[in-house]
Amino acid sequence: MSYGSPTWRPWVLDEEHARPFFKRAIELGINFFDTSDMYSLGVSEEITGRALREFGRLEEIVIATKVFYPTSEATVWWTPAMKTGAPNTSGLGRKHVVQACEASLRRLGVDTIDLYQLHRLDPATPIEETLDALDLLVRQGKVRYIGTSSTWAWKLMKSLAYSDAKGLARFVSMQNHYNLVYREEEREMLPLCIDQGLGVIPWSPLARGLLARTGKEPTARKSADAELAGQLYDHPSDGAVLDANRRVAAARGVSPAEIALAWLLSRPGVTAPIIGATRMAHLEAAVGALELELTADEVKALEEPYQPHAVRGWIRG
16 A cells, blocks of 8 residues: 555655565565555556566465455545446446456456455445355456455354355455554454454554654644544544553563564464555564564553444444
């Protein structure tokens, strides 16, 4: 999401500035790269494909992308409004799923997508139609595995049950909203993924960067992204969680980002957080978190301030 066109989001890096991140990531041993057709309206996939073909070995790399949102115009995330505009250019009907996959293959410059994910579930399309379409893509060799993203646990289980009953390709991964500031996924989704054998690849592991802040940074300028962060992270207890994260980081002599990622990596069921890096230090800190093992007392200190939140970050239809 961090790489594409600055005209889509002002903080996005263009191809020239994005290429060093792919090169360094591969040097560090990272082999899983997650994008979406809607990031920079397709430009992210183009940059990702070119960089990975140049710097990596595709047989060793897992390329993941997503379908649901339109790629023709900027949209407000996780709202049902995507049904407006040109017909068959959004949602999860068979026509759009198949067309979007073929377009992603062209932009990525690959023959097969390793992991094709539903960016969100479509409240206007029966999940059975979507799963049939995804299975078709797997049988055609256009997709190797399928995954999904933030939704209700019961909807995920319904999808898995349908796939099992019909002998279709089933979801192998869940990309959900999960971090120290937002832990509602611990109630139902994480136990379900563990029980059903799904990999968990949380998005926003640093809470839109809040968990990376040392507390000394200047106040961020008001922007559409700042407003979005407010919609996700405005609970009265959030500040106490951020303070606890900074205290543990200071005691360890590492960055708050490393502590927050180390905590997430230690949680049952979590496979790999989906990080975004627009500075090289972001990437280095993320890899550094792999070497941190938190004590029971540190985990308790990090988790204690948390209070229950309302569901945030996805379509609840």
